[in-house]
Amino acid sequence: MTVANRTSPARSMRTGHGALAHTRLGSTTAPGRSAHLGSGLSEIDAPLKALMLRGLAGDTGAYAELLSRMSVHLRRYFARKLGSGDADLEDLVQDTLLTIHLRRDTWDATLPLTSWAYAIAHYKLIDQLRRRRVRYTEPIEAAESLFAGDDGDTSARLDIDRLLGELPERQRQVLSDVKLGGFSTAEAARKSGMSESAVKVSVHRSLKALIRRVRDENG
Amino acid sequence: MKTDDLIALISVDARGSASPMSVVGRLVPAALIGAFAALALLVAWLGMRDMTAAVVSPSYWMKTTYTVALAISGLLVAERLSRPAASATRGIVALICVTAVMLAVAATQLLSIPAVHVPRALLGSTWDRCPWRIVALAIPGLAFTLLAMRGLAPTRPALAGAGAGLFVGAIAATVYGLYCAETSAAFTLIWYTGGIAVSAVLGALAGARVLRW
Structure with a gap:
């Protein structure tokens, strides 16, 4: 599992996708079996890591740049998993960005930043899917609930x-x-x-x- | 809110640490509070053995060395599993090594005593109580440590909970050694490890439920 988390971004990068987009290879299987780490991993990881370290040192500009680049990767990743028109897409991006920020102390600077961020994004995605399953198994209401103008789902949206x-x-x-x-x-x-x-x-x-x-x- | 606005907000809050100690710095204080709770519980419930005799007895130090080594290995595992995408392999290898050394010590000891004394070495006089007492002593520490872990980022909650259970279980076993006067290595290997293992299972069960973030 750990190895998979670390290698998936590398695989996708070698195929030309973003750091967090391992979709094509890993969407139906568990995220990747062991893969050879391409040199691509460090190519994507190194600049992000540098921005993160500057951010942790208090450089707000570098930190904003990191989060902004991260948001592009996250959006692409979630869009591949859920479909680009998914109603929860941007919420998931924002939730993950907030989590990355608030849990940043759990990143070990000796490890790749991309695999750490990927593991958080993956966790958030699974969490979201689990919640949906809960939502879908709620009791079926009367037919009019389908045609009601403003159903609960929009208001439940973040x-x-x-x-x-x-x-x-x-x-x-x-x-x-x-x-x-x-x-x-x-x-x-x-x-x-x-x-x-x-x-x-x-x-x-x-x-x-x-x-x-x-x-x-x-x- | 637009994501760009959120990013602008978050970046104001930059600064933090990527120190390897940041996670240990949260798990260890929680476990220590648990250890003091276990000690208080032990004193109130079972009392302590005669420590002046204990500190000069090799068997006391054998047991304590074993449980402390397990606690350190457990901390390594729990620390890694509190971080997304970090590998716990090193801690697991440490656990296996510590147990293997204890197995060798126990086997050597069993082979050196007459066969009639072997059952006594395996069961002592408290085998049926020892593991459960260790589990009871581990519970406060488990609660505190899981609480601390919730503030971290365990992406595999059950496994992380098991790591926490192992860590606090080994600490509880160390505390229990202040009461327990059993002397054999085989006894320690079987029943102490058994109590720690039950604590790890409890940690896994609790972790799967409470380690959501």
């Missing part, structure tokens, strides 16, 4: 905007300042009258609150 709206006012303000128009934390701090580190703490708390809500919604 809506981070709404979740943001439920955060305490101050946290929400800081989040939207930082998010909109590229306020730096220093600027957001001046605006809200908080210290810069307080802004960072606030963002951190909000992200944790977000992922808790994501879990409650889906769980």
